[in-house]
Amino acid sequence: MIRVVLVDDQALFRAGIRMLVASQPDLEVVGEAGNGQEAIEVVRATRPDVVMMDIRMPVMDGLTATARILEEADPPRIVMLTTFDLDEAAARAIRQGASGFLLKDADPEFLLAAIRTVHSGSSVIAASATRDLFAHFAAPAQVPVPASYGDLTEREKEIFALAARGLSNAEIAAREFLSEATVKTHISRILTKLALRDRVQLVVFAFEHGLN
Structure with missing residues (x-):
């Protein structure tokens, strides 16, 4: 319950x-x-x-x-x-x-x-x-991209960009020709590397740092 x-x-x-x-x-x-x-x-x-x-x-x-x-x-x-x-x-x-x-x-x-x-x-x-x-409320140009973003692999940056646009795991999987399980693993690694709690904070992070 x-x-x-x-x-x-x-x-x-x-x-x-x-x-x-x-x-x-x-x-x-x-x-x-x-x-x-x-x-x-x-x-x-x-x-x-x-x-x-x-x-x-x-x-x-x-x-x-x-x-x-x-x-x-x-x-x-x-x-x-x-x-x-x-x-x-x-x-x-x-x-x-x-x-x-x-x-x-x-x-x-x-x-x-x-x-x-x-x-x-x-x-x-x-x-x-x-x-x-x-x-509307973020100010990307005023917030430098943190070094942690550079720790992402090229594939992780691609997944990051799609997630930041609001795509679901299923939509990302279809677009990138991956399984949903693989996308979920990528998202989990991205969140860990960027010290983010969830996908909502990922969206905020992207807009704050001009990565959308």
Whole structure:
């Protein structure tokens, strides 16, 4: 069972998400909060697997709460919820360690899939903003490419570039005539060499350093 905490200052929105999550046999809402400060307390009390975190809330915003929760021992995965396609706060949250972000009007099935995806260790980004978000807020020319990028093999750099564009393992495998298992191995090595946690941070890294 995947344990979920919902954080949003709109009770009606939380109720809708709670009903959606509760309809799934493998998901369970174990707590709710109406602001960031409450979120920290609820997370400490319930130890969830995934937190769905609104960005803009009173008392303490979701960005601050996310940073504090991720400082805890064995923190949950956090998905930011936003109303806007291009949201600087969402980009900042991802840089802090959030597992991605979704638009509040996302399709219900996509939201449920996102919870399962981040719980499995992967990341999610609202499909409509994968590229624009980071292109809009990153400043590639101002950030030198770190030496660690030079440690990648030519093949790894090719895989890196495709992953940075948002292609899935299956899409990369088809394009490069590789097996998905081989692509997964390449991605794992790339993340290790660049000290990145997941594919979302890989996308951020690419845009920050002008490698997109």
